Amino acid sequence: MSTELPIEPPIDTQDATIGIIGMGDMGRLYARTISGAGWKVTACDRPDKYEALKAEFQGSSITILENGHLVSRCSDYIIYSVEAENIDLVVKLYGPSTKMGAIVGGQTSCKAPEIAAFEKHLPKDVEIISCHSLHGPKVDSRGQPLVIISHRATPRGTALITRILSCFRSKTVHLSALEHDRITADTQAVTHAAFLSMGTAWHANAQFPWEVERYNAGGVENVKINIMMRIYSNKWHVYAGLAILNPAARDQIRAYAESVTELFKLMISHKKQEFTDRILAAGTAVFGRHRDSPLLLRDDILDQYSLSATQIPKNERRPNSHLSLLAMVDCWWKLGIVPYDHMICETPLFRLWLGVVEYVYRDRRLLEECIETAMEDHTFRMDDIEFTFAARGWSDAVGFGDFESYRKRFEKVQTYFAPRVAEATRLGNEMIAKIFEKTRDAGEAGEEATV
Ligand SMILES: NC(=O)C1=CN([C@@H]2O[C@H](COP(=O)(O)OP(=O)(O)OC[C@H]3O[C@@H](n4cnc5c(N)ncnc54)[C@H](OP(=O)(O)O)[C@@H]3O)[C@@H](O)[C@H]2O)C=CC1
Numbered sequence: 001m002s003t004e005l006p007i008e009p010p011i012d013t014q015d016a017t018i019g020i021i022g023m024g025d026m027g028r029l030y031a032r033t034i035s036g037a038g039w040k041v042t043a044c045d046r047p048d049k050y051e052a053l054k055a056e057f058q059g060s061s062i063t064i065l066e067n068g069h070l071v072s073r074c075s076d077y078i079i080y081s082v083e084a085e086n087i088d089l090v091v092k093l094y095g096p097s098t099k100m101g102a103i104v105g106g107q108t109s110c111k112a113p114e115i116a117a118f119e120k121h122l123p124k125d126v127e128i129i130s131c132h133s134l135h136g137p138k139v140d141s142r143g144q145p146l147v148i149i150s151h152r153a154t155p156r157g158t159a160l161i162t163r164i165l166s167c168f169r170s171k172t173v174h175l176s177a178l179e180h181d182r183i184t185a186d187t188q189a190v191t192h193a194a195f196l197s198m199g200t201a202w203h204a205n206a207q208f209p210w211e212v213e214r215y216n217a218g219g220v221e222n223v224k225i226n227i228m229m230r231i232y233s234n235k236w237h238v239y240a241g242l243a244i245l246n247p248a249a250r251d252q253i254r255a256y257a258e259s260v261t262e263l264f265k266l267m268i269s270h271k272k273q274e275f276t277d278r279i280l281a282a283g284t285a286v287f288g289r290h291r292d293s294p295l296l297l298r299d300d301i302l303d304q305y306s307l308s309a310t311q312i313p314k315n316e317r318r319p320n321s322h323l324s325l326l327a328m329v330d331c332w333w334k335l336g337i338v339p340y341d342h343m344i345c346e347t348p349l350f351r352l353w354l355g356v357v358e359y360v361y362r363d364r365r366l367l368e369e370c371i372e373t374a375m376e377d378h379t380f381r382m383d384d385i386e387f388t389f390a391a392r393g394w395s396d397a398v399g400f401g402d403f404e405s406y407r408k409r410f411e412k413v414q415t416y417f418a419p420r421v422a423e424a425t426r427l428g429n430e431m432i433a434k435i436f437e438k439t440r441d442a443g444e445a446g447e448e449a450t451v
């Protein structure tokens with residue numbers, strides 16, 4: 001903690017004003033929820049959006065101001081909710097206008113650059129307490145993790161921010177910026193890399209997977225398709241920022257691409273014993289300790305959320321090699337990661353992803369079916385080769401740190417899937433709401449959650 005902070009910050013906690021800089025999807029969620037809980041809220045976006053925003057929020061209790069200087073001057077807690085790529089520029093611009101003794105935080109998904117910007121540009125009397133809601137703007141925040149990072153803070157400041165953010169009714173997790181970035185590299189960046197690669201591979205093969213008979217296979221396939229669509233319906237900068245700016249993410253995404261490539265090489269060289277030994281060793285390392293705990297997902301619920309026009313009965317479904325999923329466990333094993341330890345920073349997508357991976361690995365018959373298909377059945381080979389190219393391509397895009405080429409890769413696939421996005425989003429929301437309603441019920445009843 002800095003010695004330059006006042007012992008008692010000059011904030012009347014009953015009367016604090018909360019300022020939001022960046023009124024995009026997350027900024028709006030924060031402004032509406034915090035103001036709905038009775039706090040005074042001021043907000044701005046870029047100056048050229050002032051008139052439109054003012055008209056939109058007229059009659060609400062949120063005061064729209066012209067720019068971040070005006071928000072910073074009058075607010076006791078200022079939250080920067082801008083693109084991660086822009087954080088340094090925006091804090092440099094408005095940080096010096098921060099009200100004396102105020103507290104500043106950010107909502108960006110990777111904390112190293114955000115904290116560096118705060119340390120560099122904020123006056124020394126200002127506290128730094130950041131946050132990160134681990135869900136998208138359209139997900140019910142109740143019960144989802146909300147990380148609070150008291151980086152340069154008094155206990156009183158932390159207590160105030162914890163109180164303000166309690167209106168989200170999320171699960172509060174206190175972490176350092178470093179801990180946050182290491183954990184979310186796994187729960188977010190690598191999870192996204194897997195689904196970005198699926199979308200890229202399906203696009204490369206000119207497929208809408210829900211129209212392809214071999215993907216019309218219920219539970220696990222539904223989750224893969226729905227999450228892929230959900231990611232490609234979002235803004236590219238969210239995924240680019242949290243992957244490119246987080247050094248731990250870059251390393252983990254590279255490890256994932258290596259696992260995909262190595263497993264694929266074993267498949268095409270028919271090294272069945274080596275492949276099987278590797279899959280089983282990885283499975284034991286990752287799931288060994290959790291062998292007897294209840295499964296996170298049950299596919300009878302997931303079967304309902306399909307984009308396909310027809311449903312194939314379970315006993316007629318075609319097995320899949322699930323290379324994306326085998327490589328995930330291989331990568332966790334190689335990196336010494338036990339994903340259950342990262343549930344404190346779970347996102348809805350990570351929980352679903354871990355749920356389907358676990359579902360396959362804890363069913364010996366299903367796992368053997370994957371191994372058998374990977375080795376003997378060539379039906380999925382063209383998908384698996386494209387998936388391998390895609391995983392390496394995404395790893396390169398992140399490793400090179402080039403936002404522009406990331407955007408182009410992302411938008412090419414996004415455009416391809418755009419015609420079905422609205423329907424996929426509706427289905428994905430229903431699926432997530434159903435699953436988390438059950439999770440929340442179980443949590444409130446003090447049980448282990450299973451859906
Ligand atoms: N979307 C999600 O699921 C989640 C996102 N986050 C993080 O939250 C942050 C915001 O994300 P999200 O709301 O989705 O993104 P948006 O693109 O919807 O919002 C960012 C907003 O900040 C504005 N902005 C940029 N520069 C300035 C400036 N100088 N002054 C005022 N406003 C500015 C942007 O304007 P313009 O578009 O013109 O640049 C935009 O309206 C990101 O860092 C993201 O990583 C965290 C959790 C979940």
Ligand SMILES: O=C(O)C(=O)Cc1ccc(O)cc1
Pocket residue numbers: 108109133134135136187188231234238242347348349350
């Ligand atoms: O659940 C996910 O991984 C999402 O895609 C939504 C999301 C995106 C960025 C965040 O910082 C937090 C949540």
